[in-house]
């Protein structure tokens with residue numbers, strides 16, 4: 001996999017040097033949403049004033065991560081005569097990042113793109129790793145491609161306008177990195193969660209940097225998701241089942257993943273000997289982060305888990321913990 005830089009700081013949207021370094025043609029095409037554009041499109045367009053710049057607005061929401069909206073991106077690229085040297089720019093959360101990346105992967109068999117994630121979820125997770133895609137009416141993320149961006153520009157200042165619930169949802173993924181990979185980072189999170197919730201710049205920067213570094217390391221080892229990368233699904237088998245069982249109406253992604261991580265921790269205690277102390281540390285940190293609120297009982301979660309993309313030969317695969325900071329793949333829960 002080709003390496004690419006991830007820039008993390010405040011006010012990077014106005015850094016013309018960064019964008020100039022990674023845009024190779026004379027055209028750019030920004031994909032965003034109206035609410036995000038009202039806040040950040042002006043400053044980004046000013047930064048890109050030396051390029052021919054077109055913009056498309058995608059309506060907000062997961063339901064619009066679909067082939068019809070994706071097709072509109074392609075149509076505008078053709079109508080506005082964008083050449084193979086164009087650069088697409090994803091200005092928004094994971095919905096915009098996934099769709100823009102997939103449009104870049106397909107347009108003229110692949111053009112460059114830059115991720116400019118504006119949600120915490122997108123900064124610590126979806127903007128890194130090159131998984132791009134859209135939903136099919138029958139299942140989420142069923143159409144897609146691996147296509148890595150030229151760079152990722154994380155402007156932490158954009159997080160100040162993010163609704164609190166979306167911010168907290170992103171923290172679930174940050175906690176996940178500590179759990180699967182780095183016990184010291186998990187301990188650091190236990191000591192600094194309040195500062196992160198207050199959006200203290202230094203604490204938030206470290207949390208984003210460490211999360212991005214762990215994801216980048218894992219993806220570099222296993223870009224195509226054959227082994228190591230699956231550890232990133234810790235809490236996601238249950239999380240996706242919860243989201244699906246509640247028709248994606250009740251939980252934000254990170255909120256469902258938090259419940260999933262709690263369930264996976266309990267299973268890890270039973271099947272991998274995760275200590276009771278570790279199980280309660282996990283639950284405590286998730287609660288202190290504002291997660292694990294308003295649980296709902298789903299009677300038949302197992303049938304939803306069977307539909308998971310990660311199911312292999314009819315068996316649902318779980319990522320479990322041996323201890324905090326050390327995850328393994330576990331195929332069969334009866335063993």
Ligand SMILES: NC(=O)c1ccc[n+]([C@@H]2O[C@H](COP(=O)([O-])OP(=O)(O)OC[C@H]3O[C@@H](n4cnc5c(N)ncnc54)[C@H](O)[C@@H]3O)[C@@H](O)[C@H]2O)c1
Pocket residue numbers: 033035036039060061062065092093094095096098118119120121122125126127128129130131132141158159160161162163166253
């Ligand atoms: N490709 C991957 O590896 C990967 C990983 C995790 C999640 N995802 C995908 O990411 C998507 C979820 O991403 P998300 O959580 O960022 O949701 P999202 O993109 O829907 O954004 C959440 C909401 O926040 C708004 N918003 C975004 N930035 C804002 C800002 N700075 N200020 C104010 N409002 C802002 C958006 O308009 C939207 O209403 C899902 O489609 C999921 O499948 C992909």
